[in-house]
Amino acid sequence: MQFDLESALLRLKQDFIEGSLEKLDDIDTIIDNIYNDRGDRGEQFFQLQRDVHSIKGSAGTHGMHLLTLVAHRLEDFIEAAPRLKQEQWRSVQIYIDELRTLVDMGKDPSAHEREQILARLPHAQDTATEFTNQKSKKVTVLVVMPPGVQRKVIGKELASCGFDLSFTDRPVEAIRLVMDLQPDAVLANQEFRNMTGSELGRVLREIKLTEQTPFALLTSSDGHENDLPPGSHIIKKGESFVSDLTEYLVEIGLFGKL
Template sequence: MPSGASPSKAEQLLQQLRDTYVLELPSRIDAIENAILNLRETEDFEAQFQDLYRDVHSMKGTAGTHGLQVFTPILHLLEDLLSSRLARATHIEAENLELALACVDLLREARVCVAANESDFAAIEMRIQALGRRLSAGALRVLLVDNSRTSRRLCMQVLHALNAEVTTASDGYAALARLLHEPFDLLVTGSEIGTLSGDALIAALRLSRSINRDIRTILLTSRHGAPTVETEPDHVIARDARLVQNLSDYVGRLQPVAAAASD
């Protein structure tokens, strides 16, 4: 919109919807907190868990729609906690309850900043990084990006066998959004991952000021020839019969490094 110009009716409507959403955030956050606390004593853990996961996922999507990106990495962390530690559980352990409630505290802190029209979220981002490290508990934190479900499943089996904490994405832009705000030790990406290629994803990461700027990167590719100089992945693995072995060998060597970094 040009400087000095009045907002259009559509822009006014979008702003009204955003303002309403911000006003409703306290009750939404309270509802998520209550659902987490109810996991301690519910007789139908699975149903309560599924409802909670849907609410978290819905809140994440709506926050993104309204341009409230500060909430996205917090809700990603809560989703990751739910999917990695509670999806097959029958109760919530004290440590996981504490971590989930820490995510709720971050949501409340972010809401206060948004309601006050603040734009500096550096303190919140530092707490997100610290919470991400607690969630990984010293394991190698891997972001796996591939738009092939079969390939993702194969790579996840390798990474889980190495006790890595794995987060997945099927699109390069979604992966970059997470890399800019959440801590990882390793990026494993396919070369063709939607509108943003694996080469471009690695290049964008290296040019960013993200905490992940210097993490190790692996490019999975079926192409012949070396990647571009701008990309500079740390390791290239061909999609061939030796993919599983080569991925296991390389990531296995990184495990001691991750453990030392978390101490």
Template sequence: MDKIEALLRQMRQTFLNEMGERCDRLEQKVIELERSPDDREVFEELYRGVHSLKGSGGTHGLHIITSICHQLENHLTEAAETCNFRSTCISKALAYFDLLRKVQHVAGEDEPDYAALEAELERLREPKEQRLIQVLMAEPSNIMRQVLNKALTDQPVQVAMVDDGIAAIELLMRQKFDIAVLARELVRLNGVAVVAAIRASKGRNANIPFILLTSNPETVPLNVTIDRVLPRDKHLMVEVLQTLTGMTGSQTDI
């Protein structure tokens, strides 16, 4: 029995190790659908891949993966029936794969706690009219990230947090956002460089609003389009919330 249990654990770990690559391949199919929404072959390859991942998750006792994939299958089916592979649908599909990657990390812990992931999955189930505003927050300070995240807790937003410029670019190239809030003083690549790169990329986030948080009085280069620059002072939290309200049209209570 010990040998069988060890073998099952090994098979489960192998599945988790390979899940990131499987998600990468399926994500590419989603991107292809955004470009060619009528390509039935691509859709069927995507759907089969998600269905296979769902079955594998159940086999290895990872029911959170089964739940995510089941919900994603429903989302893809609805989109196919309504011919609605536009940006909001694509963004939501990619959000499911981001959630699967989080499962990959949590499942490797000694005592996995999936409560936060289940709550995130429930939010993805919300109807379109209740869609959360997707915000990218790039901030190197752990304390400031916690403060910003807490300030937005009760707001109709879903925040993705990163701590450096390269990570911000990678996420902006992969996932659709409604708005991005970047610290100017980021690790590896500063906020101005991130905005310049994304604007030049002509990708899905090239035209979204960008807010720059800075303690640097140096002016932003004129060739980099930043929608608002906010100083790091005692009014920063209020300014961030008010700016998000103005740019997204949400009813934010300060």
């Protein structure tokens, strides 16, 4: 009996679609429970994160790249406001509804539909504690840094200023995110396992779509000036880090876009 690879792949994709729809149904129940203060909030919240991460991790395998990106953006939204208020759970529901639409579609939408879907997604600016009464343009900042205290501090500071945030701890993924999101700035740690922040900066300068994206290296050590492409910036970690970061964002005009 001859093995039919195409049929096998279609079955795997259908299994993924059915499994994802079940996860999204479960997430609907979780959101309703948390919104109405039912059950163990912490455990339900972690289950939601696990299910979203599972969908994100498998979608690309089946050619559903926008599904991966929307799931990633939901993770960004949650990280930017880890203690979601009741009204912000309605924003999470918008993400889940868009994920369900994409899963049902079973493939990537057209470029026009893609832009419409991304434009509908709530972002970190909606969770900000400042500038909330101001009509503003979305300003996206990509933070390339391992999870931890420093990333939380930076995320909190940037979210409080009304920026739309995206996070990753993998420079290779950052390249894809810069191309997909076209952020207004990239802030990257120096030390990673497979690619340094300096190398990431050089790669972004070599890609036509990303060559003009402002790039800043976040580091506590010296000697990286010659490793970075022209136009890059270094922000030293230390006592004046937050003020230096703010000064850099002002310098490249991000506050002027708010």
